[in-house]
Amino acid sequence: MMQFIYAEEAILDDPHTQTLIKRFKKSTLIPVKHYGEVFNRKGQNFRLQKQQPALILARKNNELVLPAPAGYGIGGNHNYYFSHMLNCVYDCRYCFLQGMYRSANYVIFINFNDFKQAILDTAANHPGEQTWFYSGYDCDSLAYEPVTNFAQTFLPLFDGHANAWLELRTKSTQIRNLLERDALDNVVVAYSFTPEAISQVYEQGVPSVDKRIEAMLKLQNKGWKLGLRFDPMIYHPDYQQQYSDLFQKIFARIDPAAVHSVSLGAFRIPKGFYQNVALLYPDSALFAHNMENTAGMMSYPIGLEKAMLEYCHQQLLEVIPKSIFFTCTPPSKEAP
Amino acid sequence: MINIVIALDCEAKPLIARFGLKRQQQHTYPLYTSEHINLIVSGIGKLNAATASGYLAGLTREPAAWLNIGIAGHKSHSLGTLYLAHKITNQQSQQNWYPAFTFKTGIATASLASFDVPVTEYADELLHDMEAAGFYQATCRFNSAEFIHCLKIVSDNAEHSTQKINKQMVSKLIHGQLTPIETFISTLNNQLERWNDITATPNIYNDILQRWHFSTYQQYHLKQLVKRWTTLNPQKMLSIEELASLKNSHRVLIHLQDALDI
Numbered sequence: 001m002m003q004f005i006y007a008e009e010a011i012l013d014d015p016h017t018q019t020l021i022k023r024f025k026k027s028t029l030i031p032v033k034h035y036g037e038v039f040n041r042k043g044q045n046f047r048l049q050k051q052q053p054a055l056i057l058a059r060k061n062n063e064l065v066l067p068a069p070a071g072y073g074i075g076g077n078h079n080y081y082f083s084h085m086l087n088c089v090y091d092c093r094y095c096f097l098q099g100m101y102r103s104a105n106y107v108i109f110i111n112f113n114d115f116k117q118a119i120l121d122t123a124a125n126h127p128g129e130q131t132w133f134y135s136g137y138d139c140d141s142l143a144y145e146p147v148t149n150f151a152q153t154f155l156p157l158f159d160g161h162a163n164a165w166l167e168l169r170t171k172s173t174q175i176r177n178l179l180e181r182d183a184l185d186n187v188v189v190a191y192s193f194t195p196e197a198i199s200q201v202y203e204q205g206v207p208s209v210d211k212r213i214e215a216m217l218k219l220q221n222k223g224w225k226l227g228l229r230f231d232p233m234i235y236h237p238d239y240q241q242q243y244s245d246l247f248q249k250i251f252a253r254i255d256p257a258a259v260h261s262v263s264l265g266a267f268r269i270p271k272g273f274y275q276n277v278a279l280l281y282p283d284s285a286l287f288a289h290n291m292e293n294t295a296g297m298m299s300y301p302i303g304l305e306k307a308m309l310e311y312c313h314q315q316l317l318e319v320i321p322k323s324i325f326f327t328c329t330p331p332s333k334e335a336p
Numbered sequence: 337m338i339n340i341v342i343a344l345d346c347e348a349k350p351l352i353a354r355f356g357l358k359r360q361q362q363h364t365y366p367l368y369t370s371e372h373i374n375l376i377v378s379g380i381g382k383l384n385a386a387t388a389s390g391y392l393a394g395l396t397r398e399p400a401a402w403l404n405i406g407i408a409g410h411k412s413h414s415l416g417t418l419y420l421a422h423k424i425t426n427q428q429s430q431q432n433w434y435p436a437f438t439f440k441t442g443i444a445t446a447s448l449a450s451f452d453v454p455v456t457e458y459a460d461e462l463l464h465d466m467e468a469a470g471f472y473q474a475t476c477r478f479n480s481a482e483f484i485h486c487l488k489i490v491s492d493n494a495e496h497s498t499q500k501i502n503k504q505m506v507s508k509l510i511h512g513q514l515t516p517i518e519t520f521i522s523t524l525n526n527q528l529e530r531w532n533d534i535t536a537t538p539n540i541y542n543d544i545l546q547r548w549h550f551s552t553y554q555q556y557h558l559k560q561l562v563k564r565w566t567t568l569n570p571q572k573m574l575s576i577e578e579l580a581s582l583k584n585s586h587r588v589l590i591h592l593q594d595a596l597d598i
Contacts, residue, residue: 003437004422004445028445030422030434038434045480048438048531103436235598283534288564290596304598 002027004054006038006105011059016110020057023147027055034058039086039103047280049104050091060109064118068134071329074188074227074261076165077129080122083138084109084150090140090171091204093286094232097138099273106139108148116157123164136169136190143172152177158186169229171206173215183223188260190227191216193250195242198234202286209246213253220258228254231265231328233308234286235300243312251319262320264312265328266305274298337400337528338521340375341389341475343467346503347406348377350511354518365391372525374400382426382450382470389474401483401528404471405517407491407506408448411458415496418513419463420520421448421486426469428452433472436481439523443516448486454498463488483528487520489513538566540574547576548585558585561592568596 002024009031011017021029032038035058060083068079086107087097098104109115123131135141135154145151151168155178158166165186171193178189194202196209207215216226228250236242269277271293278287291298299305309327316325342348345366351357357368357375365388366377374396378388385404393400408419422445424433437445449462450469458464468486475484489509492498541562544550550558565574582588 003440006434028422030447032423032432032434037432041434041481043476043480044436045482045531048480048482048527049436051438052440054437279535282563283567285568288567288596289598290593300598 002055003052004028004030005057006030006032006035006054007057008032008035008059011057011110014059014110016112017057020055020108020110020147024055032056035107039101039105039107042102044102045280046098046101046104046276050098053087054105056105056107057110058107059111060114064115065122065133068132068137072134073132073328074167074263074326075130076132078126078131079134080132081134081137082115082119084112084115084135084154085139085144085148087138088140089143090206092206093202093204093281093284094234094267094269096269096273096277098280099269099275099277106144108144112150112153116154119157119164120161123161126163129163130165131163132165132167134167134169136167140170140172141168142170142174142178142189145172145174145177149177155181155184155187159184162186167227169227171203171212173207173211175215175219178224179218179222183219183225185225188225188227189216189219190229190261192229192231193246194230194232194234195236195239195246197238197242198236202234209249213250216250216254220254225260226254226258227260228262229265230312231263232267233264233312234267235289235304235308239308240311243308244315247312247315247319256320259320259324261324261326262316263326263328264309264316266299266309268297268299271296271298337396337398338373338403338525339389339392339396339400339475340373340403340405341378341385341392341467341471342375342404343378343380343385343406344503344506345377346506347510348375349507350514351375351405351517354514363391363395367392367395373521378467378471381452381466382473384470385467386470386474389471389478393475393478396478399479399483399528399532401524402471402475402479402485403521403524404468404486405510406465406467406488407501407509408463408465408488409455409458409492409498410446410463410490411460411494413446413463413490413493415490415493416509416512417444417490418516419444419446419448419488419490421446421463421468421488423447424468424472424486425449425462426473431469431473433469433476434481435472435485438482438527441520441523443487443520446488448488456497458494463490483524485520485524487513487517538562538574540566540576543576544579544588547579548582548588550585554585554589557589558592561589561596564596565592 073079169190360367368375376392378384420443427449455464
């Protein structure tokens with residue numbers, strides 16, 4: 001139940017807006033001039049809002065497709081991201097969104113057709129070159145699918161545009177819209193994991209590791225290309241055993257041959273965002289330990305980070321070929 | 337602590353009685369207090385509401401939640417109905433504010449516009465008052481949107497104009513909604529106390545300051561380190577005895593910093 005829906009006045013009559021409003025019949029609708037009036041203003045508490053987020057419906061007018069941050073890629077020639085939604089239904093303590101945004105309300109940009117056109121235009125700038133579009137940068141790609149129908153709407157776009165590749169990055173088991181259609185060669189459903197012991201502490205509201213593996217298995221059986229994302233890697237005193245157990249658990253059920261790509265990334269968060277999150281969660285051990293600042297990016301001490309990455313890298317290469325392994329590392333750091 | 341800003345004595349009277357507030361002398365504004373509530377009577381209008389809020393903020397030593405309680409007009413809503421504002425507009429500047437709701441209140445919500453003069457021509461679907469925008473613009477500097485709210489009770493509508501309002505009637509209208517107001521205040525105060533507990537500085541911080549001399553910058557650093565140390569060692573209190581052998585503030589900071597390594 002969504003208690004409040006804020007909607008930009010200019011899009012109130014849009015059919016997509018109306019569909020979403022009708023879905024939450026009992027919600028109170030509050031018209032706003034621009035979504036930023038609610039979402040971006042100062043003096044909000046992300047942590048408290050996460051207790052009862054509201055929905056904000058808006059139109060995104062520019063910068064619909066943006067270049068992906070450096071170090072963010074899985075082997076394509078060009079990397080872009082787009083965000084039909086801001087914020088996530090899950091509550092992962094390590095997530096940079098809680099330090100980037102002032103509000104925990106969910107923003108849905110309803111002008112899907114404009115996003116589609118921007119994706120086509122961008123792909124057309126790179127004819128014959130593999131051009132990736134990441135959809136899970138500012139939100140989980142699938143977790144809000146029953147409300148947004150994002151995947152159902154965008155997947156047909158990629159059918160027939162072979163150089164445009166889509167990554168759906170998720171922790172969600174909301175995969176019905178994918179199972180009900182044929183798999184696409186240029187779409188990867190990438191699942192994010194941390195070991196169960198870490199997930200239970202730092203990933204609130206997220207399906208268990210087992211349930212995510214179960215969802216992956218269904219997608220694998222349906223022919224979807226799968227991705228595995230161990231990004232960010234979170235420290236645990238017993239991290240070697242924890243991550244080994246996680247890898248074993250996944251590959252006991254998921255066929256490595258069905259895996260398109262595997263990526264590892266160290267825990268990292270821009271210093272400004274880190275400071276915001278640390279103020280919001282002074283009671284979280286994640287932000288209480290010493291971190292190192294490397295070129296404005298806060299992360300674990302370099303020795304520990306390197307040891308974690310190298311260990312997991314080695315473990316993964318026992319199961320998967322090197323050709324599908326990628327490290328998401330800021331430019332200031334050296335990949336293993 | 338809940339800080340209540342209210343325009344009129346007759347609006348304040350039922351709240352003062354219900355919460356057992358005591359008048360504090362020698363203040364610029366009528367001020368009533370208890371252990372958990374401060375109530376200031378601002379006078380009518382946005383500017384009065386803003387200046388009284390600022391005055392009260394200056395007196396408040398701990399992070400507080402803020403409430404503006406009072407009467408409002410509406411074209412069609414029944415007299416005596418209680419509303420919580422979900423949008424507040426300064427009708428003159430057209431500036432808007434959106435209080436954030438982090439718990440279910442059970443109170444109906446509405447848009448509220450603050451005017452410079454009493455209104456007799458009611459705009460559709462709007463509550464009309466004369467203080468909320470001034471109150472909100474001032475108090476949003478003192479806490480976040482989750483802790484600032486406006487509760488309004490309908491005192492006039494198209495059938496019952498502002499000219500029919502009198503002091504006794506206003507007190508009676510407020511009195512009729514004391515139970516939901518009290519419940520709202522209680523829940524808001526619980527939220528505030530939980531948040532204040534989460535962000536509180538452990539007592540050992542002041543003990544350390546008494547023992548060694550810290551510069552202003554060092555004090556800020558120390559506060560962060562003590563909080564982080566406490567988060568990582570919830571079962572073990574940091575003690576002065578543990579730090580007693582350290583020669584100066586610099587050594588204390590290094591000691592605590594080193595203890596936070598992974």
